[in-house]
Amino acid sequence: MLELKNIGKTFSGVNVLRGIDLVLKKGEVHALLGENGAGKSTLIKILNGYYQPDKGGEIKIEGRVIQFKKPKDALDASIHTIYQELTLCPLMTVAENLVIDKQGNFQGVFLKNREYKDIASKALEQLDQTDINPGHLVKELSIAQQQVVEIAKAIISDARVILMDEPTSSISQKDADKLMTIIKKLRDSGVTIIYISHRLHEIDGIADRITVLRDGDLVGTVNNDDVDEQDLINMMVGRELTNVYPKRDVEIGEPVLRVEGLTSENTFKDISFDVRKGEIFGIGGLVGSKRTEILEALFGMRPITGGKIYLRGKEFNPKSPLNAIKNRIAFITEDRKKSGLVLCLSVMENINLINAQEKSTFGYLNWKHMLDIAKKQQKTLDIKLNRLEQIVNTLSGGNQQKVALAKWLEFDPDIILFDEPTRGIDIGAKTEIYSIAGELAARGAAIIMVSSEMPELISIADRILVIREGEMKGIIGKEEASQELIMSLAALKDSNILTK
Numbered sequence: 206m207l208e209l210k211n212i213g214k215t216f217s218g219v220n221v222l223r224g225i226d227l228v229l230k231k232g233e234v235h236a237l238l239g240e241n242g243a244g245k246s247t248l249i250k251i252l253n254g255y256y257q258p259d260k261g262g263e264i265k266i267e268g269r270v271i272q273f274k275k276p277k278d279a280l281d282a283s284i285h286t287i288y289q290e291l292t293l294c295p296l297m298t299v300a301e302n303l304v305i306d307k308q309g310n311f312q313g314v315f316l317k318n319r320e321y322k323d324i325a326s327k328a329l330e331q332l333d334q335t336d337i338n339p340g341h342l343v344k345e346l347s348i349a350q351q352q353v354v355e356i357a358k359a360i361i362s363d364a365r366v367i368l369m370d371e372p373t374s375s376i377s378q379k380d381a382d383k384l385m386t387i388i389k390k391l392r393d394s395g396v397t398i399i400y401i402s403h404r405l406h407e408i409d410g411i412a413d414r415i416t417v418l419r420d421g422d423l424v425g426t427v428n429n430d431d432v433d434e435q436d437l438i439n440m441m442v443g444r445e446l447t448n449v450y451p452k453r454d455v456e457i458g459e460p461v462l463r464v465e466g467l468t469s470e471n472t473f474k475d476i477s478f479d480v481r482k483g484e485i486f487g488i489g490g491l492v493g494s495k496r497t498e499i500l501e502a503l504f505g506m507r508p509i510t511g512g513k514i515y516l517r518g519k520e521f522n523p524k525s526p527l528n529a530i531k532n533r534i535a536f537i538t539e540d541r542k543k544s545g546l547v548l549c550l551s552v553m554e555n556i557n558l559i560n561a562q563e564k565s566t567f568g569y570l571n572w573k574h575m576l577d578i579a580k581k582q583q584k585t586l587d588i589k590l591n592r593l594e595q596i597v598n599t600l601s602g603g604n605q606q607k608v609a610l611a612k613w614l615e616f617d618p619d620i621i622l623f624d625e626p627t628r629g630i631d632i633g634a635k636t637e638i639y640s641i642a643g644e645l646a647a648r649g650a651a652i653i654m655v656s657s658e659m660p661e662l663i664s665i666a667d668r669i670l671v672i673r674e675g676e677m678k679g680i681i682g683k684e685e686a687s688q689e690l691i692m693s694l695a696a697l698k699d700s701n702i703l704t705k
């Protein structure tokens with residue numbers, strides 16, 4: 206279907222992809238694996254006309270050499286992309302979004318409302334997604350449903366190749382399972398799919414073949430049946446990585462933060478727990494169970510309508526994020542693009558965001574000092590970049606996440622709110638982040654960590670609070686924690702255990 210030969214890409218003198226050869230067969234799911242910054246998204250963007258490859262590279266579709274000068278050229282060649290950040294128009298209906306690229310292609314130029322609703326319904330039916338109403342506004346849909354609409358859009362355009370860049374990183378397990386069913390259906394109908402994900406179990410379930418990149422080089426292409434997870438990890442990191450969850454032996458001290466009957470009207474209610482010095486306190490639950498909202502309330506971003514918070518024994522009423530920061534609370538948010546980073550600033554500036562004021566003299570920023578701090582954090586977290594002055598938006602997803610974390614490390618907080626800290630992060634970097642969380646806890650910080658990755662919660666957290674639909678369903682100690690127990694509390698009605 207598609208053949209890449211000697212594809213390379215250089216950004217301002219830095220070579221981020223080199224000599225990539227790749228063959229994509231018709232009707233296969235081809236997974237693209239690699240650590241953060243390996244070049245996966247860049248390769249996708251070359252295939253969809255967003256970037257042009259360096260001279261000497263060649264792309265063939267069904268044996269014909271083609272050159273994409275702009276994204277539209279790739280669309281015209283039936284190559285569609287589903288990005289992690291969705292690109293629908295939120296204030297238009299599902300049906301309008303589905304035909305937006307097509308307006309001019311239908312007879313009569315202007316489509317009638319009814320006609321495009323029909324087209325939309327048909328595409329959604331094809332995907333067995335009849336619970337999505339073509340007349341609804343896109344902003345009313347969940348992220349997972351929006352993703353389905355994006356796929357329906359590709360179907361309407363008779364996509365022959367669909368490129369998916371980390372499509373499951375912000376949807377629930379159930380929705381991810383649904384997506385897998387859809388992908389299999391597409392594959393069986395002859396569509397070629399490139400699938401990027403850091404979730405290896407997902408790849409194992411769906412991929413026919415797997416190509417691994419490392420630091421811009423092609424490591425190899427293998428049949429899924431011939432390899433196991435450990436083989437893939439070794440290919441990705443180029444070394445043996447056996448202990449993903451570092452061992453931690455920390456003495457847990459006094460409660461630092463205590464929450465009693467915390468309520469935010471219409472969101473969550475009657476949440477009670479305490480977090481101790483040196484502890485990693487996990488919060489589990491399904492995506493959408495209001496875990497983030499609890500963190501937001503603690504950080505002064507959400508009204509508290511009932512209950513109390515005690516910080517180091519004293520009643521604490523967080524009025525604003527600034528107020529929370531002054532009380533040495535840090536919040537690493539789940540959506541780094543929206544609330545974790547200033548995308549148009551450099552890595553160096555982002556790392557210094559929290560501290561800039563403290564490090565300034567008479568209101569002037571001390572550039573040299575800021576650069577030193579950034580250098581130090583870049584080393585600690587092993588952030589892959591060309592220059593510290595690079596705009597943060599041009600880093601790979603996982604490295605952006607590290608910058609969002611780095612800005613808090615210099616601040617040395619007492620309480621750290623971590624929301625999905627390893628989203629979009631490769632397995633090596635995950636281990637690093639767990640070690641850093643462990644080190645921060647060992648230094649006496651109290652960590653609250655929301656995570657949808659069950660193995661992560663079970664291995665890292667000392668205790669786990671489970672939330673379902675804004676209510677607490679139990680607190681599980683490390684010894685008794687299991688995926689089954691967490692899942693049953695998180696998802697099954699009427700399950701509840703005594704808290705401890």
Ligand SMILES: Nc1ncnc2c1ncn2[C@@H]1O[C@H](COP(=O)(O)OP(=O)(O)OP(=O)(O)O)[C@@H](O)[C@H]1O
Nearest residue numbers: 216221241242243244245246247599600601602603
């Ligand atoms: N526009 C750009 N300007 C400069 N450098 C860039 C640009 N786009 C990407 N890069 C660099 O190219 C390298 C590869 O990035 P890419 O986004 O392809 O990685 P990735 O494999 O998708 O990683 P992740 O898993 O973290 O998403 C990174 O080092 C990144 O900083």
Ligand SMILES: [Mg+2]
Nearest residue numbers: 245246601602
């Ligand atoms: Mg990427």
